[in-house]
Amino acid sequence: MRMNLPAFARDPRFSWVGMVLVAVALVALPFVVGGGFGNSWMRVVDSALLYIMLSLGLNIVVGFAGLLDLGYIAFYAVGAYLYALLASPQFGLHLPFWVILPLGAAVAGMFGVILGAPTLRLRGDYLAIVTLGFGEIVRIFLNNLDAPVNVTNGPQGIAQIDPVRIGGAALSKSQQWFGLTVPSVYLYYYLFVVLTLLVIFVTVRLEDSRIGRAWVAIREDEVAAKACGIDTRNIKLLAFAMGASFGGLSGGLFAGFQQFVSPESFSLLESIMVLCMVVLGGMGHIPGVILGGVLLAVLPEVLRSGAGIWQRALFGKILIDPESLRMLLFGLALIAVMLYRPAGLWPEARRRREMAAAGEAPGKRA
Amino acid sequence: MGVLLRAQGVSKSFGGVQALREISLSIDQGEIYGLIGPNGAGKTTFFNALTGLYSCDRGEFEFDGKPLKVRAPHEVARAGIARTFQNIRLFANMTALENVMVGRHLRTRAGVIGAVLRDRATRAEEQAIEVRARELLDYVGIAGRANDLARHLAYGDQRRLEIARALATEPRLLALDEPAAGMNATETASLRDLIEALRRDGITILLIEHDVRLVMGLCDRVAVLDYGEKIAEDVPEKVQKDAKVIEAYLGGSLA
Incomplete structure (x- = not known):
């Protein structure tokens, strides 16, 4: 990852210790959050992890390759519905999650190519409009595919979806570990953390590779990228497919976690929310995007509970309905970030590779 | 030494403007070939047609004895033609x-x-x-x-970096679009050294340039375009004295 780490942080011993600390923190987090604030907050954390996977996927398309996609949530929907159809009473199918999740990622990736192919020549605003339309088409399809043959159950959605099962144990029920009762939301948390780390790993590796450089080259100057011998068509399709497959993966997890999907969950607002996470966090910068995902997933919930408490503390009574106030505050927060941190909360540190910091020809640098 | 690139009757028009009219030329292996002409003569259009950014209306290119049928820019690069841009295009x-x-x-x-x-x-x-x-x-x-x-x-x-990036594609023909534009005399001189070094290392060079001294001093042969037509092609000394070239640059009515 291209981060501006201080010298001691690049010491291998430090990074080893750092990794252990992060691992311990990740393992302990549910007991701190769930134990301290209640399990509803663990649900928020779980959905934040889903959002991180989504924003990392969208970051490939928007942040790396520079292709504005406003219909990204469609791939989330594809993954979620695929899981719902293959593991619910809807068709009487009950495939295990380790079959469905890769399949969902692959099918969503295919949808990414289907979206990408006709839009290859488009850029900026025009691409945004087409992708926005694509997102809506998918949602409307899901909404209406209950007739003549009932596939998606229409606006009612699909219920009673199988929970994720690992080794015969359903994650929807609490488990006993060493005499410790571990609630369902904790179990999903651990699954999501593992997959989020996997997604982060894949994204980091891709960024610093021949493919990642080609993506950024297309973002920076498409004509020059072509002249350098990059087949921009294939590389762009690859960006759409990779981004979409992360969306599909996240969608499958969502379906197993909620055990219910309906078209409502995949509205345009959700696409915009994920885009906000990418842009606010710092487009193209993986740690920034993760931060954006966490903040925007958690902030509305903090405001939901906070808006009532703060009003009582300030005025002694509730003046404005917290539910409507929280979106106002949320909007203000977004505006403030864009005004004061236009490049995002944690933008890409000027890419000084480690070599530069090591002092290679420092005198020549402007 | 054989012919590396041959253009045969290349034509391109934009709306009513005939940007290139039946351009035919051939560039030998290992030479520095200059392409000059007044602004709007079609030099950059020729470059864009060659490197696949435009498709030409008529005519064809032959590279290293094989017809250059591939028309996408990245395929042209794969065939061994790299370019730089007049207005620098770096990442x-x-x-x-x-x-x-x-x-x-x-x-x-x-x-x-x-x-x-x-x-x-x-x-x-x-x-x-x-x-x-x-x-x-x-x-x-x-x-x-x-x-x-x-x-x-x-x-x-930045100009040098663009050349390095083009070289990274392992070209046999390097097309430079006004590499000396905006450079001062010292920078131009060292650019000239670089181009000569490239030639010594076996790269054929197609050079669009406005700096007449650079072109005349560097190029083995020069073609002159005017209003999309090739009006002269020869060694620099002869091109300089060509009546049509002088007319194109100075305007006809002076004579």
Whole structure:
């Protein structure tokens, strides 16, 4: 990852210790959050992890390759519905999650190519409009595919979806570990953390590779990228497919976690929310995007509970309905970030590779 | 020495404007071939047609004895033709080193799986890409700026970086579109040294340039375009004295 780490942080011993600390923190987090604030907050954390996977996927398309996609949530929907159809009473199918999740990622990736192919020549605003339309088409399809043959159950959605099962144990029920009762939301948390780390790993590796450089080259100057011998068509399709497959993966997890999907969950607002996470966090910068995902997933919930408490503390009574106030505050927060941190909360540190910091020809640098 | 590039009756029009009219020319292996002409004569259009950015209405190119049928820009690059741009087109937010590494894309293979698993072959390839990119930066004389963002480089260095990036694609023909534009005399002189070094290393060069002294001093042969037509082609000394060329540059009514 291209981060501006201080010298001691690049010491291998430090990074080893750092990794252990992060691992311990990740393992302990549910007991701190769930134990301290209640399990509803663990649900928020779980959905934040889903959002991180989504924003990392969208970051490939928007942040790396520079292709504005406003219909990204469609791939989330594809993954979620695929899981719902293959593991619910809807068709009487009950495939295990380790079959469905890769399949969902692959099918969503295919949808990414289907979206990408006709839009290859488009850029900026025009691409945004087409992708926005694509997102809506998918949602409307899901909404209406209950007739003549009932596939998606229409606006009612699909219920009673199988929970994720690992080794015969359903994650929807609490488990006993060493005499410790571990609630369902904790179990999903651990699954999501593992997959989020996997997604982060894949994204980091891709960024610093021949493919990642080609993506950024297309973002920076498409004509020059072509002249350098990059087949921009294939590389762009690859960006759409990779981004979409992360969306599909996240969608499958969502379906197993909620055990219910309906078209409502995949509205345009959700696409915009994920885009906000990418842009606010710092487009193209993986740690920034993760931060954006966490903040925007958690902030509305903090405001939901906070808006009532703060009003009582300030005025002694509730003046404005917290539910409507929280979106106002949320909007203000977004505006403030864009005004004061236009490049995002944690933008890409000027890419000084480690070599530069090591002092290679420092005198020549402007 | 054989012919490397042959253009046969290349024509291109935009709406009612005939930008290129039946241009035919041939460039020999190892020569520096100049393409000059007043503004709007069609020099850059010719470049764009050659490198696949435009499709030409009529006519064809033959490269190294084989017809250049492939028309997508990246396929032209694969065939061995690299170019620079009149208005420098670098990947501004990538470092100089990364810019050149992108140029290696064409000659390397690693895909998604290799990138994620980072197996031995991929690591070796990445290593080779970086080594070659550093060599090329050194070759054009900006090795010290490897880790600077392209947009932070001085103008002359940006031109050099663009040449290094083009060289990374291993071209046999390097097409330079006004490389000396906006350079001062010292920078132009060192650019000239660079171009001569390229020729010594076996790269054929097609050069569009306004700096007449540079063209006349450097090129083996020069073609002159005017209103999309080739009006002269010869060694520099003869082209300089050609009546049609003088007329194109100075205007006809003076005579």
